[in-house]
Amino acid sequence: MKFRATSILSTALAAVVGFGFAATAAMAQGKRYPMHPASAQLLRTAKANGVKVLIDPGKKHCPPKLFGFATRNGYLVVCYRNHTMIDGKRGLSKNEALELADTIRHELVHIVQYCAYGGNMILPQNENYFISYAQDLGMPILSYGRHQWATEAEARVLAHELTEAQIADLLIKSCRN
Numbered sequence: 001m002k003f004r005a006t007s008i009l010s011t012a013l014a015a016v017v018g019f020g021f022a023a024t025a026a027m028a029q030g031k032r033y034p035m036h037p038a039s040a041q042l043l044r045t046a047k048a049n050g051v052k053v054l055i056d057p058g059k060k061h062c063p064p065k066l067f068g069f070a071t072r073n074g075y076l077v078v079c080y081r082n083h084t085m086i087d088g089k090r091g092l093s094k095n096e097a098l099e100l101a102d103t104i105r106h107e108l109v110h111i112v113q114y115c116a117y118g119g120n121m122i123l124p125q126n127e128n129y130f131i132s133y134a135q136d137l138g139m140p141i142l143s144y145g146r147h148q149w150a151t152e153a154e155a156r157v158l159a160h161e162l163t164e165a166q167i168a169d170l171l172i173k174s175c176r177n
């Protein structure tokens with residue numbers, strides 16, 4: 001699950017250190033949900049590997065400040081509209097597209113945790129490192145129950161450190177039926 005951080009640190013940091021694609025690249029022209037081409041490609045790969053992707057399924061599932069979540073039975077819910085309200089302007093800005101891309105990578109790490117690790121960490125030996133690093137990245141740790149800290153921290157750190165292609169690879173290797 002990914003909540004909006006209480007500070008802008010994570011977005012600012014992401015803008016500085018960069019993601020797996022250039023922020024200036026054109027948006028993919030999805031009909032209803034424009035996003036970065038790398039994000040769109042990653043969602044296509046996820047679907048092709050059995051992930052059920054739902055975008056903005058309604059306010060009950062996407063209350064304010066929730067960016068998205070994944071479920072044990074393979075659903076990836078992306079709260080698209082909540083990403084478009086970060087900057088307070090219409091449409092998806094460059095920063096919002098970066099945050100959306102991060103959400104998609106983050107939730108797919110959770111999908112891998114579910115499909116191959118019983119909902120536990122992929123790299124449990126790194127628990128303390130991930131929790132510390134995730135807080136440096138602005139993870140709103142108190143938004144989560146203590147039992148979720150490790151898996152949330154891992155999702156946040158791997159989403160930050162891995163490219164779309166690497167997440168796709170992880171997903172294909174771990175979750176292929």
Ligand SMILES: [Zn+2]
Pocket residue numbers: 001002106110151152155
């Ligand atoms: Zn999460």
